[in-house]
Amino acid sequence: MPMRLNVMVTSGGRILNFTARAVKDPKLPECAVSKDEASKLAHAYTGRTVQGAVLIAQKVKDYGWRPVWMMGVESGDVFIDAVTGNQIPRGNVASY
Secondary structure (H helix, E strand, C coil), rough: CCCEEEEEEECCCCCCEEEEEEECCCCCCCCCCCCCHHHHHHCCCCCCEEEEEEEEEEEECEEEEEEEEEEEEEEEEEECCCCCEEECCHEEECCC
């Protein structure tokens, strides 16, 4: 069984990409930013309404594995570091 499964689905419901990898569970720092705080930060960073949130373990360029809030906003997704509250640029989020 794969340890990491990544499925990308378009807003129309079509599967865009699917990957499965056998990776050991990463050690993550403790989360300090709640879902509500991340929602407020995402709104502050984008000026857009937050439509959903998911806490994920994500590999971030120059930082390794981090707990990250993936926030759905009107124009796409915003990534918020769940430890620092900083916005993570899309190009710094690993894609598989």
